[in-house]
Amino acid sequence: xxxxxxxxxxxxxxxxxxxxxxxxxxxxxxxxxxxxxxxxxxxxxxxxxxxxxxxxxxxxxxxxxxxxxxxxxxxxxxxxxxxxxxxxxxxxxxxxxxxxxxxxxxxxxxxxxxxxxxxxxxxxxxxxxxxxxxxxxxxxxxxxxxxxxxxxxxxxxxxxxxxxxxxxxxxxxxxxxxxxxxxxxxxxxxxxxxxxxxxxxxxxxxxxxxxxxxxxxxxxxxxxxxxxxxxxxxxxxxxxxxxxxxxxxxxxxxxxxxxxxxxxxxxxxxxxxxxxxxxxxxxxxxxxxxxxxxxxxxxxxxxxx
Numbered sequence: 001x002x003x004x005x006x007x008x009x010x011x012x013x014x015x016x017x018x019x020x021x022x023x024x025x026x027x028x029x030x031x032x033x034x035x036x037x038x039x040x041x042x043x044x045x046x047x048x049x050x051x052x053x054x055x056x057x058x059x060x061x062x063x064x065x066x067x068x069x070x071x072x073x074x075x076x077x078x079x080x081x082x083x084x085x086x087x088x089x090x091x092x093x094x095x096x097x098x099x100x101x102x103x104x105x106x107x108x109x110x111x112x113x114x115x116x117x118x119x120x121x122x123x124x125x126x127x128x129x130x131x132x133x134x135x136x137x138x139x140x141x142x143x144x145x146x147x148x149x150x151x152x153x154x155x156x157x158x159x160x161x162x163x164x165x166x167x168x169x170x171x172x173x174x175x176x177x178x179x180x181x182x183x184x185x186x187x188x189x190x191x192x193x194x195x196x197x198x199x200x201x202x203x204x205x206x207x208x209x210x211x212x213x214x215x216x217x218x219x220x221x222x223x224x225x226x227x228x229x230x231x232x233x234x235x236x237x238x239x240x241x242x243x244x245x246x247x248x249x250x251x252x253x254x255x256x257x258x259x260x261x262x263x264x265x266x267x268x269x270x271x272x273x274x275x276x277x278x279x280x281x282x283x284x285x286x287x288x289x290x291x292x293x294x295x296x297x298x299x300x301x302x303x304x305x
Contacts, residue, residue, distance in 0.1 A: 065094060
């Protein structure tokens with residue numbers, strides 16, 4: 001039976017899954033529900049508003065993966081204290097989007113070391129334009145930037161765990177990493193994996209469907225039937241869930257790719273409804289089917305088969 005703790009917090013309204021709209025814009029109160037679920041003996045998934053957070057606790061201190069939005073930091077720390085009184089010593093960002101990095105500055109000021117792929121720091125340091133949302137994202141303050149970066153991978157020996165952080169080629173963005181807790185047999189996939197829904201692909205910062213597929217395959221190589229997988233969004237998952245997601249991605253690719261090679265326009269590909277039979281299962285999330293197919297078109301990369 002998984003360990004689950006739920007709590008409710010009143011906060012300022014959030015618009016948009018990936019934190020592209022300022023918290024204070026509407027001024028309305030919104031209830032944010034947190035759920036803390038055990039993935040292994042000392043590894044947990046904390047969900048709330050934004051990307052799922054990974055939490056590893058032990059004698060060395062707290063190791064966290066992603067940190068949602070800045071206004072949530074006090075309540076996130078309250079949730080973590082249900083598991084450990086020790087401080088958060090490391091925070092790994094799986095990519096640059098605000099619903100995964102918004103708490104960086106707060107946690108950094110509290111003493112945590114922020115770690116990410118080099119492209120995460122680069123994206124956060126510069127103004128970004130996200131075409132899918134017609135929104136400019138201003139540079140993050142210096143205190144929010146990762147202070148340790150890597151190019152391929154970095155390994156932590158922490159809380160009696162071997163924790164590997166592995167960069168993948170452009171997939172959801174150009175700075176994606178997944179995190180593998182080897183002893184616990186748990187992986188945090190970041191936004192390479194949206195469990196049970198079509199994913200957002202940030203084509204403006206290097207994302208593309210073929211990269212998503214290849215990244216998922218790299219994660220699957222590390223999974224067995226007992227592996228627990230923390231997705232960027234959605235519920236705690238198994239290898240079977242990730243395989244199902246992989247089949248959806250490859251099915252969409254195999255239907256869209258011939259249309260693009262035949263010279264069909266973006267509007268024509270969307271109008272063809274190539275995901276129609278999948279939409280009931282996958283189209284109920286943030287990415288609606290027509291928007292999803294448009295992103296697939298925008299970030300098309302030839303399949304390497």
